[in-house]
Amino acid sequence: MDAIIHPQGSGRGVATQAALGTRFLVFPQAPFIPGYEKPEVVWIGASAGPILAGPSDHRMYVVEPVEPKRPYALPFLPPYRGLLRPPVEPGPDGHFDHITPGSPGFLSAHSYACARRVLDVCEGYIGRSINWFFEPHLQRLEIVPHIVGWDNAQSGFGFLELGESAPNRQTSCFGLNFDSIAHEMGHLVLLSELGILEGDGRGCDFFAYHEAIADFISLLGLLQFDTALDRILRRTGGNLLIHNELDRFAELSDERQIRSFNNSLRMGDVSDEAHDRSKPFAAGLFDSLIEVYQTLLFERGLSDLDPRRFSNLRQQLEPALLYEGLKRSSASYELKHFAYKAALQEARDIIGEGLTHSWHLLEPDTVTFESAALTFVEASYSGRGQSFIQQIEDCMRWRRIID
Incomplete structure (x- = not known):
């Protein structure tokens, strides 16, 4: 009973x-x-x-x-x-x-x-x-x-x-x-x-920002699992711009998901509905993660591609990364798997720390995606993201979040 x-x-x-x-x-x-x-x-x-x-x-x-x-x-x-x-x-x-x-x-x-x-x-x-x-x-x-x-x-x-x-x-x-x-x-x-809103949220991006952050927290959480890190990296050969479970939120099947981080949406492409409006900022965070990861790979001699050479992230970097992935054989990748994994873990923590440290610089009733991006850049510069700050800023600029 x-x-x-x-x-x-x-x-x-x-x-x-x-x-x-x-x-x-x-x-x-x-x-x-x-x-x-x-x-x-x-x-x-x-x-x-x-x-x-x-x-x-x-x-x-x-x-x-x-x-x-x-x-x-x-x-x-x-x-x-x-x-x-x-x-x-x-x-x-x-x-x-x-x-x-x-x-x-x-x-x-x-x-x-x-x-x-x-x-x-x-x-x-x-x-x-x-x-x-x-x-x-x-x-x-x-x-x-x-x-x-x-x-x-x-x-x-x-x-x-x-x-x-x-x-x-x-x-x-x-x-x-x-x-x-x-x-x-x-x-x-x-x-x-x-904090919580005192007003009704009009004139700010409080609700859309919440959706972007909640989605990205799920991605940061996924990257804490060895099972996920190993499977994602081996499945893609270390090239994280190949579509995989890392850039998909709330998967419904192996090929279906509610939202994708790996998209080309800018602020002018979305509506005012909170979930839709959240997509460019969440994608900008994902871009920043990939930028830091790729830079660490280059600096450690694991990749010939220096992402800092590309000023137009989506139009130039993505094709270059895909080409880099085609050149890399599964056998040659496997020898470097744990070095790639260490780079991804470090990139994860650099972006995670910068993002969470930015929250105390924002106010719920006045938060906009522009102010959120600028405080994310500021918090990253004050921490371990300082070496990557121009790339992080460029990611937010490409999304038309900041000018």
Whole structure:
């Protein structure tokens, strides 16, 4: 018989928590994407503190309602007060990687691990703990891992909810889709760092900027997985302008996605609808990542192509990169795979740090894509992106975000 369970859980396994953190199984991409059928073991850092049954910690917790639940909407907000299923328990060693796909509780463990990993990544870039924007009214984020019959995912004042339009069908389950969870966490992190609107958002790019950042946070999150890094680089031979899962957000299949980072859209090509308007800025961030990555490859003798020779990024650099990829054989690439991987990891962190450090320079009611691009350039110049600042600025200029 189900019982009413307090979200904090029983506390079993706390004494055996490893000093290095807690293990979970996570799909870097939805498991119906070829190459990602098996989850990867990830460590949730010790900074999360004790991870109790639920899973739960001092920042977030998972609840599984017994009865059908409607998605949260004002005036109904967390905490959920109905009947709950028993929380997912850690194993005797304090870890959760014994909970495998298809087993009871896997969606709860997977949803928690994805959300917590994104928070850890963002806090690592910022260099401090992120205080939730809904504090002190609510102390922790509530995660609802699956709402049956709801084909969506959302985040808001103290909650992250994941839909499941058709039970027992992987393609319909947002709780198995790291991209979607990371996107919603991106919104929560940005609301907590940038702040919330006092006005209605007219005359600024607050909502569109949110969509761009949430999408890009999902990309940064994907690049934290060894499985994804290895597969993307080997699939493309290190040429990241060949279409692959890195530039696709919220993949629906191996060849379909909701939005693509690798596009040629400029600000004059999009509408005022928030998702559409977000595309050039998100693509400008992707361009910056590729520019830094390609420059590191050249500087380390891994590529003959110096991207700094090209002033017109899309019209000249892309054909040159494609030609470079055609010259490179799979055998010659494999000998350098781990050097390419190190360059991509460094480029990821340079852009991730510059972006997250730019948020404190912006105000929610006045943020525009121009001001966001300029502060991104400024924050990058103050950090590890200084050597690449002209290229980052050129990427934003090509997108017509700055003059």
